Amino acid sequence: MTNDDADFLTSYDPRAYPPVAVTVDVVAFTIRDGALHVLLVRRGGPPMKDMWALPGGFVGEWEDLATAAARELAEETGVATANRRLHLEQLGTYGAPERDPRMRVFSVAYLAFAPQLPDPVSGSDAREAAWVPMDDRPAALAFDHATILADGLERARSKLEYSPLATKFVGEEFTIAELRAVYETVWGEPLHAGNFHRKVLSVPGFVESTGATTERGGARGGPRAKLYRAGDAQLLHPALLMPSREETLR
Amino acid sequence: MTNDDADFLTSYDPRAYPPVAVTVDVVAFTIRDGALHVLLVRRGGPPMKDMWALPGGFVGEWEDLATAAARELAEETGVATANRRLHLEQLGTYGAPERDPRMRVFSVAYLAFAPQLPDPVSGSDAREAAWVPMDDRPAALAFDHATILADGLERARSKLEYSPLATKFVGEEFTIAELRAVYETVWGEPLHAGNFHRKVLSVPGFVESTGATTERGGARGGPRAKLYRAGDAQLLHPALLMPSREETLR
DNA sequence: TCGAGAAATACTCAAACCGAGAAATACTCG
């Protein structure tokens, strides 16, 4: 037996290693009533019983990570896994040794965006689930979920700048004003309507016109708006930059 | 016993779950002789014996993910973990069920950048390790490491745009031309020297002057260049955009 | 030692872009 083989055998005997678990946790954002909401579940059992947490769970034996994230989301929201308008991306992995008191747990966090998702299906998992406005979110979440959520929000905010992510928050057809509302909601600051309009139409592949307009004007007046659908661009160039970034830096 | 408690007990007994392992793999880039190099190791044992792979290994029982990545890198290169000029960031987690034939292995990939790292310390791990020019890299790597490497390269390329990452590839003090060489090497295309110079100096916090100049002019002539060191900016604003992005998109 | 070539840096100029404001128009609601 060569030295390498011996190394291999000891290195890779599963039982030679302490038990670890891998979970997925999902930071799911949607916009309801003009406010950014995140999906939270109330923990039904210890540890941290009754605390709010991100939806998540163990990765199945034959399950892909992204599939597991989609499944967890579907279990809470009933959103079809094949939903065309759902965006899922990996956010990062959190594996501090003490993040879960029971055992070594690595959590692969996913970020999900979707338009106006349905109310959570409580009871499917014996857990209470709810869309919670980000402004009213509990300061403390179970485990390190507050950190994960903060990272997810930051990712979402910057992804709006250079990707067509905002189109995932609106319906199949949308107006420029609806798109602007997404940016204003996630960025938390008002944008110049005229400049936003010009900018969106000037970015190649961001949106394409459907030719149609809304049936009615705005609820408080105004003309009927033209309708657009998402274009085929994967990266916005030039990007739409957050106005507040400029001062925040350095 | 409530339903929740029962759920908890069955859900969290470690032995109730099939064995999984978590590893870290490191995509380490450096620039040598004007070319981008990646650190690869030749596998010393099965599976995929003798194939090139990314350096990596299991995460220790009490070890943080980032710590494990730094350790793996140090084991191959002898680079001090506390090296100030080393940049380490999480790239993503790869967990396809069949990516490792032995058992379920989740690999958390890290991206590392450093200036002119020393030659790898072969023998420390009974493995051959080498800095391989990206242009000469083997088409096939062990497991899904080719995918991870491709993702790492793409991340590096775009991070140059909006972060001061390039300063991690050069020494403590550097000239604008050296910085430009980093961009040209990673992006693989020549840049306009005058515009690059103007742009770098105009981005607040990117670089700061040391007041000094190089001892000698360039090897093939030219005046002595002013020296700079990295500034305190974490995000470049405005960003330096890859010229080729414009056409590549869509 | 001198002249060619090269590189660092500064400058020019037109085109593109951006923020701010305002105008024109078309709706809703009372």
Place this chain on the structure above:
DNA sequence: CGAGTATTTCTCGGTTTGAGTATTTCTCGA
């Protein structure tokens, strides 16, 4: 019908950008 509001377009001045050029200061080889 009139007030108010929202969509869309336009204008204007300042800034940024890409492309090219100029200046200066080096190295190197003839």
